[in-house]
Amino acid sequence: MAIEDCSPTGVDIKDTGFGYTLSIIGGKYKMIIMYWLAEYKDVMRFNELKRAIGTISFKTLSTTLKELEADRLIVRKEYPQIPPKVEYFLTDRGKSLIPVLNMMCEWGVENRIQNKDNYCS
Numbered sequence: 106m107a108i109e110d111c112s113p114t115g116v117d118i119k120d121t122g123f124g125y126t127l128s129i130i131g132g133k134y135k136m137i138i139m140y141w142l143a144e145y146k147d148v149m150r151f152n153e154l155k156r157a158i159g160t161i162s163f164k165t166l167s168t169t170l171k172e173l174e175a176d177r178l179i180v181r182k183e184y185p186q187i188p189p190k191v192e193y194f195l196t197d198r199g200k201s202l203i204p205v206l207n208m209m210c211e212w213g214v215e216n217r218i219q220n221k222d223n224y225c226s
Contacts, residue, residue: 126205129176134161134169136206139178139195143203148194178202 118124130136141157142149149157155166170193173179178199184190195203 129178130202130206132169132172134158134165135173135178136209138166138169138173139199139202140206140210142179142193142195143200143206148192150190150192154193173199 119128130139137158138154141154145157146153151166151170154170155161155163158166161169170179170181174181177196179193180196182192182194184192
């Protein structure tokens, strides 16, 4: 696929492949949540995710999980018991984004160091 296919001239970015992908994974914590579910534990509960991420508020985590579920990237499975038990895991659609996240991470690691070197001189 040519780059022109993802961002043709004269087309609003939200109507392109780039725009759609960014709308799905954009936001401060979406990629982090997906990465935790892919790399560390296949299934996590709300409080496990909260502890793993650390810097996220309960409200933000809840909102972000709802957005990921609405985009069909994760599944929320609720068990009818007391206290309530809710688990989250990646869908196949969500798993298909993991190679993209891995490439972004690798690019960031390589270029972050180079960028720091450029600013230090």
